[in-house]
Amino acid sequence: MSGIYIHIPFCSQKCNYCDFYSIVPLARKAEFVKALIKEIILRKDYLSGEIVDTIYFGGGTPSVLSVSELSNIIEALAANFQHSKDLEMTFEANPEDLSISYLKEIKKLGINRLSIGVQSFRDSDLLFMKRTHNSLEALNSVLRATESGFENISIDLIYGLPNLSLNDWELNLKQAFQLPIKHLSSYHLTYEKQTLLYKQLLQKKFTPSTEDSSIAQFELLMDYTQQNNLPYYEISNFSIEGYYSKHNLSYWQQKKYLGLGPSAHSYNGRTREWNVSNLLKYLEGIKTRNRVFEKEILSPIDIENEFLITNLRTKWGIDLISYSEKFGALNKQKIIKDVESFVNQELVIYQQNTIKFSRKGILLSDFILEKLFRL
Ligand SMILES: C[S@@+](CC[C@H](N)C(=O)[O-])C[C@H]1O[C@@H](n2cnc3c(N)ncnc32)[C@H](O)[C@@H]1O
Ligand code: SF4
Structure with missing residues (x-):
């Protein structure tokens, strides 16, 4: 039992709070997909003897990939790894990318779980975070996913935002539970040093939420998820019974996983290694069969x-x-x-x-x- 994580290092715009590795110009996307397929082949022995139960496309924004790019990646994975019959294949997507035709095509490729980056149903929050979608697009993306045959849908929501009152947060949660979701990932906003948000905080461009308000929002999150049959199963994750993220569970159960793409981490029970967080260095390393990564031997x-x-x-x-x-x-x-x-x-x-x-x-x-x- 093992997993594969694939990091897609592109976004159509950088959100102010995010320090995950991604770049905005998409110019090298095709080159990246070729390198990724080469990395799949170069590293196919990392999980040798293991059956792959979960594949997770994360990022960055996997939904910037075209259907044919995604299809080529999935084909390469199938050719080089032994997949379980009930493979969970999760795809992180931004709402504005999810047209009905795109959804139907990616479903045909075997994607059976969607994680949609809603973040908030309030336009003012979305503008503040520099997201590229609005609340109506967020809502419609979930409905379109259902209409296209996706049953296992998760959304992400952020709380602890400046200017998000307890009442606003409650409305966000109410809206979420009116949608046909099976899973919710909800994170408190964190201020990461390398982000625009952090700079804005230092410049006092906004007032951060107080500890009391963050606690009240977390309490409400716990109550609402419980009342709506998606109780807590991990500090930031809530789900209907049986719809836990198998991929995340495998991280928490110390199963082996292979991480492909820039910044992706791999773990084999003894060591952890991570690819360079730089697209150009990643491309050069794969091209010359000299992958750029760091490795840590884990002590007991x-x-x-x-x-x-x-x-x-x-x-x-x-x-x-x-x-x-x-x-x-x-x-x-x-x-x-x-x-x-x-x-x-x-x-x-x-x-x-x-x-x-x-x-x-x-x-x-x-x-x-x-x-x-x-x-
Ligand atoms: C890195 S994103 C990738 C998926 C996709 N691009 C998106 O934006 O939904 C994964 C999730 O991490 C969460 N996240 C990233 N940075 C965060 C931060 N500083 N504070 C709270 N949540 C954060 C967001 O909820 C986001 O949906
Ligand atoms: S939150 Fe998602 S869309 Fe925004 S910059 Fe991070 S990876 Fe990109």
Whole structure:
């Protein structure tokens, strides 16, 4: 069981908050697709012996690809990797790219899960974020996806935005749940150093949301998702039972994955490596069969920390039996002792051989995880 992540490093416009690697000119798109197909062939042994359960097109903006470019990539993947019969193939898309004809064509190629970057149903938020779509386009894109036969649809929404009142956020959530979605990814806005948003923050061009307002919005998110049958299963992810993102689950379950394209990460249980975050260097490296990447050998402590973080962020928490099998009975005892004070403060629940966050604990998850970190 393994996954493949493909990073498409192009966007038609850069959003002010985003520091994912992508560039705006599309001039080298065709050249990139050729290089990507070459990388698929060059690295086909990374998952040798493994069946691929999930393929995830992320970015950047995968929906800038033409149907034929996408078709060539998917064909190369099928020719070089063994796919599972119930492969989940997710495609991140921006609303304005999703015409009925495009949707129908990509569905024929085997894409069976869409992650649509709605971000907000309020035009003022979308303008502030420098998105290229408006709220009506966001709404219609979800309806068109359903009409084109997509059943497994996720949308992304951002909260904690400046000028987003609790009432506005509630309207956003209400709108989301009127749509035929099976999954929601919702992130609090983060201020990343290399972004325009960060610069605007330093220049005091807007007033950031307060901590109290962020907490209230997160609480509302938890309530609304629960009431609408898409309860929390990971801190930023909510879904109808059975519609969890299999791809994200595999990251959290430490399964192997291969990352293709600039900036994409790969993991094989012992090492993590990541391609260069620069299209020209990526193209040159693939052309000369001298791929530009960095690699980290994970220490046993790194592996334990990753297990801790990823499992605790989910609703299932840490299963102490598998913890003991993986990291030894002594480490299991240590983690039980380390969470004791959080259990007493009702931030962590320890019962039936599992440790997980309480609802109150989810709000303080970063703080708690830092304290549990192995050094
Ligand atoms: C990198 S984008 C790629 C998908 C697609 N291009 C889009 O914009 O929807 C994936 C998601 O990350 C989230 N994201 C990126 N940067 C963020 C930030 N600074 N704060 C909160 N969410 C962010 C957005 O919700 C976005 O939908
Ligand atoms: S959020 Fe999506 S569309 Fe916006 S810059 Fe990032 S990758 Fe591109």
